[in-house]
Amino acid sequence: MITNEFILVFGIVIGVLAIPAIMSAWMDGSAPRVASFAVVISGAMIIYAIYNTPGGYSVNELPDIFTRVVASFL
Incomplete structure (x- = not known):
């Protein structure tokens, strides 16, 4: 089952991976x-996960969330 934590982590990963692609396209003109x-999809996923979680997420929770999501795959 896809949880809000999975959506949040996946959105952050997509956003981070889009940065080199933006820089590469910008350098190529x-x-x-x-x-x-x-980046738009990433932002939408992050906002969706934050707004659909009661109380939202704090920055201090992100390492634990990443650990839980990665551990669920392993």
Whole structure:
């Protein structure tokens, strides 16, 4: 089952991976269309996870959330 924690972590990972793609497109002089779409999707996933969790998330909880999500895959 996909939880809000999984959506939050996946959104953060997509956002972090989009940064090099944006930089690469910018350095090549082209428009970062796919990377911009990835950033929008990432932001939407993060906002969805935060608003659908009672009380939201704090920055201090992020390492524990990442650990739980990665541990669920292993």
